[in-house]
Amino acid sequence: MDAKIVVLAGDGIGPEVTGEARKVLEAAARRFGHTFTFDGQMMGGRAIDELGTSLPEATVDACRQADAILLGAVGGPKWDNPNAPDRPERGLLALRKELSLFANIRPVKLHPQLIAASTLKEEVLQGVDLVVIRELTGGVYFGPRQEAGEAAFEAYDTMLYTRPEIERVVRLAADTAMARSKKLASVDKANVLASSRLWRRVATEVLADYPGLQVEHVLVDAMAMHLIRRPASFDVIVAENLFGDILTDEASMLAGSMGMLPSASLGELRNSRGLPLGLYEPIHGSAPDIAGKSIANPFGTILSAAMLLRHSLGLEQEAAAVEAAVDSVLNEGVRTPDIAHTGQEVVGTQVMGDLVVQALAY
Ligand code: IPM
Ligand code: MG
Numbered sequence: 354m355d356a357k358i359v360v361l362a363g364d365g366i367g368p369e370v371t372g373e374a375r376k377v378l379e380a381a382a383r384r385f386g387h388t389f390t391f392d393g394q395m396m397g398g399r400a401i402d403e404l405g406t407s408l409p410e411a412t413v414d415a416c417r418q419a420d421a422i423l424l425g426a427v428g429g430p431k432w433d434n435p436n437a438p439d440r441p442e443r444g445l446l447a448l449r450k451e452l453s454l455f456a457n458i459r460p461v462k463l464h465p466q467l468i469a470a471s472t473l474k475e476e477v478l479q480g481v482d483l484v485v486i487r488e489l490t491g492g493v494y495f496g497p498r499q500e501a502g503e504a505a506f507e508a509y510d511t512m513l514y515t516r517p518e519i520e521r522v523v524r525l526a527a528d529t530a531m532a533r534s535k536k537l538a539s540v541d542k543a544n545v546l547a548s549s550r551l552w553r554r555v556a557t558e559v560l561a562d563y564p565g566l567q568v569e570h571v572l573v574d575a576m577a578m579h580l581i582r583r584p585a586s587f588d589v590i591v592a593e594n595l596f597g598d599i600l601t602d603e604a605s606m607l608a609g610s611m612g613m614l615p616s617a618s619l620g621e622l623r624n625s626r627g628l629p630l631g632l633y634e635p636i637h638g639s640a641p642d643i644a645g646k647s648i649a650n651p652f653g654t655i656l657s658a659a660m661l662l663r664h665s666l667g668l669e670q671e672a673a674a675v676e677a678a679v680d681s682v683l684n685e686g687v688r689t690p691d692i693a694h695t696g697q698e699v700v701g702t703q704v705m706g707d708l709v710v711q712a713l714a715y
Contacts (some may be wrong), residue, residue, distance in 0.1 A: 354387045356626075356666050359419040361412070361448075364398040364432075364441060365639025366649035366702075367425025373651035373706030374423060374658040377678070380710040381662065381671045392419065396448065397427030397441035397639075407444030413451050416632075420624040421665035423658060424634035429641040441639075450490050454618035454632055455518070456525045457487040457597065458660070461584075461604045461614060466683040470609030470692040473581060480585035481607050484533070486526040487597025489618055491518040492548070494594050512548045514593065519555040525619075526591035527563045533588055536567045540576050540592035540600070552593060573600070580604055601636055610691040611637040612650025615657035617664050624665060631665045633657040647701040650689040652679055655709055678712035 360375060362368040375391060382389045394412040401407050407427075416422050427441040448454075463471075463481040471478055496511030523539065530537040539556045541549035553570055560568050571579065573596045579587070580600065584607050592600060605611045614636040622630040635653030643649055656679060663672035682705070688697045689705055700708070 354666065354668070355390070356387065356420040357390050357392065357418070358661070359412075359415050359422045360391050360393045361396045361416075361422060361424040362393065363396060363425040363427040363639065364429050365426055365641045365644040367397070367427065367639055369425075369644070369647065369649050369702045370635060370651045370654040371423055371425040373702060373709070374654040376706050377655050377675060377709050377713065378423075378658050378662075380713045381668075381675055384674070384713060385668070385671050387668075387671075396424075396444045398429050398432040400444060401432060401439055401441065407439050407441050408447045408451075413448065416448065416452060417622070417630075419630065420626060420628075421630065421661045422632045423654070423661060424632055425654065426635070426637060426639035428639045429644075446494060449618060449632070450495065452620055452622055452630065452632065453490060454620040455488060455490045456522050456619050457489040458529070458617045458619065459485045459487060459597075459601045459604075459614060459636055460660075461485065461601070461607055463608055464613070464680065464683055466680075466686075467609035467613070467692055469694050470688075472606060477581070477584065478607060483584065483587045483604070484529060484589050485597055485601050485604060486522065486529060486589065486591045487601065488518065488522045488591075488593045489597075490594075490620075491515070492594035512546065512593070512595070514548045514551055516551070516555050519552050520559055523556045523559045523591055526589055527560055527566060530566055530589035531563060535565055536588040538569050538571050538576070538587055538590045540571050540573050540590060540596050542573050542596075543570070544572060548593070556591075576600060577603060580607070605636060610650060611635075612653050612689065612691050613656070614653050615655075615660050617657070617660040619664060626665075626667060628665050628667050631661065633661040633665075647703060648690050649702050650691050651702050651706050651709075652689075655679060655706070674713060675709075678709045681712045682708045 493512040496513035501508040543549040618632040659675040662668040
């Protein structure tokens with residue numbers, strides 16, 4: 354099969370981790386007889402520096418024509434000036450919106466080899482295998498807002514949701530849950546927020562179409578607690594944009610490190626194969642403190658590449674092979690610093706990528 358993949362390396366550790374994921378995709382293409390073409394495009398801080406905008410039009414055009422998009426991370430202290438007219442993060446949010454990527458799928462799977470890397474107890478972690486579906490193009494990230502301005506007296510952001518925005522993401526979550534263990538938790542803050550009361554009402558209506566589904570509505574603060582007290586009792590979790598952002602950083606600790614979690618953002622657009630035109634990125638940020646040191650964990654991006662194969666290219670066997678390769682490297686006991694404990698062999702980003710490529714070749 355031929356496929357066109359746009360790579361948005363971005364800032365900080367972005368180029369390092371996408372470099373490794375690309376190597377792994379190339380190795381998968383070799384093993385299974387595919388031809389993947391990679392098209393590097395600019396987005397984020399470097400795009401501001403070099404092209405004057407965090408999301409150049411050429412990037413959006415290339416993404417629209419691609420079969421899938423692989424993204425590293427954007428942002429860094431260099432672009433943190435609150436008065437700057439553009440920010441790296443704006444580029445990412447605008448791209449999600451442009452491509453109407455309304456659902457961000459974040460699987461949180463415990464690799465048993467990494468129990469020791471987590472700050473949580475083994476008995477809490479046993480059996481963790483859940484998926485958070487985060488609404489990605491609505492809510493407080495996109496609602497009407499007012500910057501503080503010169504006087505720096507007042508500022509606001511608005512958490513706004515419409516019925517169709519809630520409906521489509523809850524439906525996608527319900528379908529996902531039906532294909533797994535038929536259990537869904539919908540997260541909101543309906544005891545306080547109007548947008549959450551609408552969320553709960555619409556979710557309840559949509560979920561009435563799924564009689565076989567076990568549903569619970571959980572307040573977001575309670576969910577923050579349950580996630581570290583009884584994470585294995587959850588299967589699919591659906592949440593609005595900001596709640597999903599926060600809960601998945603928390604949930605990454607179940608997997609041992611932020612560096613382990615992949616994500617897929619899907620929406621309404623279809624690619625040349627009739628499959629969702631998806632954006633695939635690790636859930637971590639650009640980690641400026643470790644950028645350029647070759648110590649970043651590439652697994653989150655490599656596992657995102659596996660999701661790309663699965664969801665946008667329909668290559669399930671290839672996706673499973675990449676996941677198996679990651680597992681076998683973890684079995685060898687090799688670790689990047691973020692997931693290492695005493696006595697384990699610590700390697701850098703590129704060596705880790707090479708090991709996955711080797712494992713994939715067999
Ligand atoms: C994420 C990130 C982004 C977000 C930032 C970089 C804008 O935290 O993908 O989770 O908040 O969505
Ligand atoms: Mg985040």
